Amino acid sequence: MLGVRVSAFNENGLGEPDQDANSALTELDKGLRSGKVGEQCEAIVRFPKLFEKYPFPILINASLLKLSDVFRMGNNFLRLCVLRVCQQSEKHLDKISNVDEFVRRIYSVIHSNDPIARAVTLRIFGAVAAIIPERQQIHHSIRSSLDSHDSVEVEAAIYAAIQFAAQSKTFAISMCNKVSDMIQGQSTPANMKLQLIPILQYMHHDTNTASMVRSLCIDLLPSYPAQDFVLVTLNTLTQLAAATLVDIPRQVNLLLSYLKNDPRWEVKLKALEHLYELAKPGAHLWPLGAIDDIVDFVKGTKQTRILTQALGVIQVLVESPRMCHEHRVAGSKLKELCSNHCYSPQPFQENLETDGADDVIAALETLILLLTFSNEKHPSHLKVALKCAVRLCEAKQEYCEVFVELLGTRLDSIDSEFTIVICEALGAIGGLKPETLLPLVDTVLSLLTAHAQLPDTTPLQTRTKTMLCTLIFQTLSGYKWNESTYNSIIMVVDNNNLWANYCIARAAVRYGHHKIAHYIFEGLTEQVSSEHFHFWLVCLKEMSGAESQLYSEESSTLVNRLDMAVIHYNKAIAALKAASTPSHNLTFQTEYMKIRTEFLQCLLQLIYTCNILCIVPPPAIAATIVQNTRDEYQRHGYITNQLRKCVKEIKNCGDLHWKLYQTAFDADPATLENMQILQQMCVLLEQCVESICVGGAKVRDEPIEFGSKNIRLESQQLVKACETALKVAQRLAEDGSGSTITHKQVEIIKAIVEILTNASLPIPRYFFQVLQCTSVKLAISPQPRVLGEFISVQAGSQLAVKVEGVIQHGMKPGLFRRISEVIITVTSQLQNNAKNKEVLDPKLLEQVSVLTQTVTPHKDFFTAQFLLAFPRGGQYLLAVEASVVDEHSNTWKTGPRSSLTVKVPEEAKLAPISVPGMANNANVILMAEDSLFIRPHQKKIRLSLIFSSS
Incomplete structure (x- = not known):
C-alpha cells in the first residue's frame, strides 16, 4: 500500500465554499501550535491564500499577530516562512490595526546573538516598511547593521534601507552621507557597492541632496567601468532624473x-x-x-x-x-x-495623420505579401502587420475592400497556420463591413470542402475549419442560405470533433444562424458525460429551435410561429434549471431567456388582441361608459382594455431588460449593446400600441439612438428591424383618427409585430463566455449567535452595523470596466409578526428606513458603518445590498444582498391596580421614574395617581 501523508488541515487550500473565515483561521492556528516543524511551516505558507480569500482587517490583524508570535519564538526557518508571507501579502499589510504590538514582537529578535535571525528581522521590517516608515528605532537598527561584520546581515540591512528610503523622506536624507561613505570606502566589497547604489535613487527630496548624489554617481562611472556598475549607476541616475x-x-x-x-x-x-x-x-x-x-x-x-x-x-x-x-x-x-x-518586419503603430495614408497602405500591402510569400514563416510578424491593417480599416472603412481583396488572393494558397491568422483578420474586417466579404464566399466554401474531405485532420486544420465557418456566418448575416452553402457546413460538421462542432454552433447563434446551430446542438446532446452538460446542450438546442421557428417558412401563420417558439423556450428554461450548479448558477442565461419568452408572449397576446376588433363588438352600454369615464377609447369596448394591458406587459418587458443590463457588470460591450437594442425594441412597440389606445400618446419621430455610432455586426439585423418598424409606425401618425381604433391601425400593428418577429436574434457572447469576472463579497457584523436567529436590541437604543467587503477578480481584471466606488444600502422595515395577535397598521409596515453610503475601495477592500434606530418595538428586517460604480460613473446593481432579522422588545404595559381607601371609580397606575427594573437598595418609588371619573 502506498504511504500517504495526511495533513492536519484541509488540502483544498481553504477553498471550501462552506468554510467561513473563522473556521479557516482556527484550522491554521492548530497547525501553528503543532509540535512538528513541518506542520507549522505548512500552516504558515497557507496564510497568503487565506488573506486573498478573506481579506478582512480583523482576520488579517489576528493572523499576523499569531505569525509575529511564531517569528519571535520559532527557529530561523519558521522566521523565513513568515517573511515570505509578509512579502506575498503586501497589499493587506495596511489592515493591521495593532501595528505597535506587531512591531514589538518582531523587534525583540533584533537583539539576538544570531546574525541570521537579525538578518531575517531586518528583511521582514523592509517588507512591511509601508506601514512603519517613520519608526526611529528601526532606522537606528538598519544603520547599526550596516556596520556589521556579517555579510548576510549587511545585505539584509541594505535591502531594508532600500525599502525604507522609498517610503520615508527622513530616512532617505539621513542615510545619504552613510551610503556615500560606504560606496566610496575602500573596505566595502564591490558586490556590496552594487547593492548600495540603488538606494541613491530615492535621495531626491531636496535639491542639495539630489545634486550631491548625482555628482557621486557621475564620479563612479569612470571609477568603476565594469558593465554591472555602469548598468546599475545609469539606472539610479535615470530614476533620480525622472523624479526631479x-x-x-x-x-x-x-x-x-x-x-x-x-x-x-x-x-x-x-x-x-x-x-x-x-x-x-x-x-x-x-x-x-x-x-x-x-x-x-x-x-x-x-x-x-x-x-x-x-x-x-x-x-x-x-x-x-x-x-x-x-x-x-x-x-x-x-x-x-x-x-x-516602413517595410521592416518589425512594424509598430504610430498615430498617423490622414496625409500619406496611401503610402502607408501600399507599404503595408507589400509587407503582407512579403511575409506570406517568404520561405521563412513568421506568423507573429504577419499578425502584427494584419493588426495594423485592421486599425486602418477601423479608422476609415473604405480601406476594407483593399485589404479583403489582398487577403482573399492569399487565402487558398498558403498553409493552415497562416490561414488562421488571415481568417482572424478577415473576421475583424468583416465585423466592420460584412458586405466586403461576399466575393470570398466561393473561395471559403471550396476551402471548407477540401478540409472536410481529409481523412485525418490535425488540431490546426480543425481550428482552420472553425474559423472558415465563422467567416461564412459573418458574411451571410442577414442573407438567406442556399442549399449548397448549408450542405457544405453540414459536411464539415459530420467530419469534425465534438468540441469544434460546439464552437461552430456557438458562432452560428452569435450571428443569428439558428437553423444550422439547431442541427449541431441536436447531435451533441447525447455526446457528453455530465448530466449538467447534457441539459445545457438541450437548452441550447431548444433555444436555437425556438429562434429558427420564428422565421421558418414551413409554419403557416405568425401566431403558429410565435406559439411554437414560446413552447421551445419554456423547454429551454426548464433544461437550463437542470443544468445549473451551485458554482455555475447561470443566472444571466436564465433571465435572458425568460425575458425573451416574455417578449414573444407579449407579441402573441398583441396579435390575439388585434383580432378582437373583428370578432368582439363593443357592448351596448359603451356610450354610457364613455360618458362616465370621459374616455372616448372605451367606445370600442373590450379591445381598448386589452390593448392597454398589452402596453403594460410590453413596458414591463423593457424594464426587465434594463434591470438585467444593470446586473451585467462583467459583460462585453457587444452583449450590452444587444440588451440595449432589445430594450429599445420594447419601447418602440409600447409606443406604437399606446398611440392607438391612449389619448395624447404618439410614436417617436426621431431615429432610434443606441448609444454607439458603429453598431456591431451581430446587432445590425436587430437595428434594421427596429428602423423598418419605425418607418411602418410612422403610418400610425398619418392615419390618426382621433380617438378611434381603426382596422388599418390594427393591421399596421400586426405588420410591426411581423417585422420584429422575423428579426434574427443574435445570442450575445456573455451568454456563453465570461471574459471578465468580478464579484463582491460582504461580511456584516453583528451576526446572530445561531444562524437563522434574530439579533436582539433593547428598546430605545440603536444598532451599529458594520459592513466590510472585498472585490474579487478573475484572470483579466478590468478588461471592460473597473470598480471605482461601492454603494452600500441598508434598508430597515418593520415586519408583521404572524404569532402576535395584534395586526400592525399597514401604514407602519409601509414605512421603510433606507441608509446609503458610498465608499472607495482601497486595494480591493472597503468598509462602511451605519447607525440604525428602531422607532417602536417589533421585528425588523435589515437588508444590506451592494452596488458598484465604474470609472465612467455608471451604477451597476451587481449585489450581493444579505439580510438580518432584528427584534426589539415591545414596551411593557402595566395594568391598573387598586389602592385601599380610594374610590372604586379611581384607577391608579404605578410608574417607575427611570426604569422598569428597580434595584434592591432603591426604597422610594415615585407614584403617579391618575383619576378618571366613571
Whole structure:
C-alpha cells in the first residue's frame, strides 16, 4: 500500500465554499501550535491564500499577530516562512490595526546573538516598511547593521534601507552621507557597492541632496567601468532624473554618449530603455538635437533589437507637440527614417495623420505579401502587420475592400497556420463591413470542402475549419442560405470533433444562424458525460429551435410561429434549471431567456388582441361608459382594455431588460449593446400600441439612438428591424383618427409585430463566455449567535452595523470596466409578526428606513458603518445590498444582498391596580421614574395617581 501523508488541515487550500473565515483561521492556528516543524511551516505558507480569500482587517490583524508570535519564538526557518508571507501579502499589510504590538514582537529578535535571525528581522521590517516608515528605532537598527561584520546581515540591512528610503523622506536624507561613505570606502566589497547604489535613487527630496548624489554617481562611472556598475549607476541616475525632472537634459546627453560610444550591446540596450523611460514624463525637456542623434545611431546599426527599441523611443517622443513641430519639415531625419523602415518586419503603430495614408497602405500591402510569400514563416510578424491593417480599416472603412481583396488572393494558397491568422483578420474586417466579404464566399466554401474531405485532420486544420465557418456566418448575416452553402457546413460538421462542432454552433447563434446551430446542438446532446452538460446542450438546442421557428417558412401563420417558439423556450428554461450548479448558477442565461419568452408572449397576446376588433363588438352600454369615464377609447369596448394591458406587459418587458443590463457588470460591450437594442425594441412597440389606445400618446419621430455610432455586426439585423418598424409606425401618425381604433391601425400593428418577429436574434457572447469576472463579497457584523436567529436590541437604543467587503477578480481584471466606488444600502422595515395577535397598521409596515453610503475601495477592500434606530418595538428586517460604480460613473446593481432579522422588545404595559381607601371609580397606575427594573437598595418609588371619573 502506498504511504500517504495526511495533513492536519484541509488540502483544498481553504477553498471550501462552506468554510467561513473563522473556521479557516482556527484550522491554521492548530497547525501553528503543532509540535512538528513541518506542520507549522505548512500552516504558515497557507496564510497568503487565506488573506486573498478573506481579506478582512480583523482576520488579517489576528493572523499576523499569531505569525509575529511564531517569528519571535520559532527557529530561523519558521522566521523565513513568515517573511515570505509578509512579502506575498503586501497589499493587506495596511489592515493591521495593532501595528505597535506587531512591531514589538518582531523587534525583540533584533537583539539576538544570531546574525541570521537579525538578518531575517531586518528583511521582514523592509517588507512591511509601508506601514512603519517613520519608526526611529528601526532606522537606528538598519544603520547599526550596516556596520556589521556579517555579510548576510549587511545585505539584509541594505535591502531594508532600500525599502525604507522609498517610503520615508527622513530616512532617505539621513542615510545619504552613510551610503556615500560606504560606496566610496575602500573596505566595502564591490558586490556590496552594487547593492548600495540603488538606494541613491530615492535621495531626491531636496535639491542639495539630489545634486550631491548625482555628482557621486557621475564620479563612479569612470571609477568603476565594469558593465554591472555602469548598468546599475545609469539606472539610479535615470530614476533620480525622472523624479526631479530638472536633470532630464543632462541625463539624456549622458545616455546618448553611452549609446554612441560604449561598445557593449547590453549597455546600449539599457541606455535605450532609460531614454524610453525619460521620454514619457519629459519629452518636452529633451535637449535640441537629441532625436537626431538617435536617428543617426539607428541608421548606422543593423541590429534588429537595437532598431526596435530605438523606434520605440522615437514613437514616444513624437507624441509630444514640440517634437512634431520641430520635425514637420519634409527633409527632416525623422521622416527619412520612417520612410526607410516602413517595410521592416518589425512594424509598430504610430498615430498617423490622414496625409500619406496611401503610402502607408501600399507599404503595408507589400509587407503582407512579403511575409506570406517568404520561405521563412513568421506568423507573429504577419499578425502584427494584419493588426495594423485592421486599425486602418477601423479608422476609415473604405480601406476594407483593399485589404479583403489582398487577403482573399492569399487565402487558398498558403498553409493552415497562416490561414488562421488571415481568417482572424478577415473576421475583424468583416465585423466592420460584412458586405466586403461576399466575393470570398466561393473561395471559403471550396476551402471548407477540401478540409472536410481529409481523412485525418490535425488540431490546426480543425481550428482552420472553425474559423472558415465563422467567416461564412459573418458574411451571410442577414442573407438567406442556399442549399449548397448549408450542405457544405453540414459536411464539415459530420467530419469534425465534438468540441469544434460546439464552437461552430456557438458562432452560428452569435450571428443569428439558428437553423444550422439547431442541427449541431441536436447531435451533441447525447455526446457528453455530465448530466449538467447534457441539459445545457438541450437548452441550447431548444433555444436555437425556438429562434429558427420564428422565421421558418414551413409554419403557416405568425401566431403558429410565435406559439411554437414560446413552447421551445419554456423547454429551454426548464433544461437550463437542470443544468445549473451551485458554482455555475447561470443566472444571466436564465433571465435572458425568460425575458425573451416574455417578449414573444407579449407579441402573441398583441396579435390575439388585434383580432378582437373583428370578432368582439363593443357592448351596448359603451356610450354610457364613455360618458362616465370621459374616455372616448372605451367606445370600442373590450379591445381598448386589452390593448392597454398589452402596453403594460410590453413596458414591463423593457424594464426587465434594463434591470438585467444593470446586473451585467462583467459583460462585453457587444452583449450590452444587444440588451440595449432589445430594450429599445420594447419601447418602440409600447409606443406604437399606446398611440392607438391612449389619448395624447404618439410614436417617436426621431431615429432610434443606441448609444454607439458603429453598431456591431451581430446587432445590425436587430437595428434594421427596429428602423423598418419605425418607418411602418410612422403610418400610425398619418392615419390618426382621433380617438378611434381603426382596422388599418390594427393591421399596421400586426405588420410591426411581423417585422420584429422575423428579426434574427443574435445570442450575445456573455451568454456563453465570461471574459471578465468580478464579484463582491460582504461580511456584516453583528451576526446572530445561531444562524437563522434574530439579533436582539433593547428598546430605545440603536444598532451599529458594520459592513466590510472585498472585490474579487478573475484572470483579466478590468478588461471592460473597473470598480471605482461601492454603494452600500441598508434598508430597515418593520415586519408583521404572524404569532402576535395584534395586526400592525399597514401604514407602519409601509414605512421603510433606507441608509446609503458610498465608499472607495482601497486595494480591493472597503468598509462602511451605519447607525440604525428602531422607532417602536417589533421585528425588523435589515437588508444590506451592494452596488458598484465604474470609472465612467455608471451604477451597476451587481449585489450581493444579505439580510438580518432584528427584534426589539415591545414596551411593557402595566395594568391598573387598586389602592385601599380610594374610590372604586379611581384607577391608579404605578410608574417607575427611570426604569422598569428597580434595584434592591432603591426604597422610594415615585407614584403617579391618575383619576378618571366613571
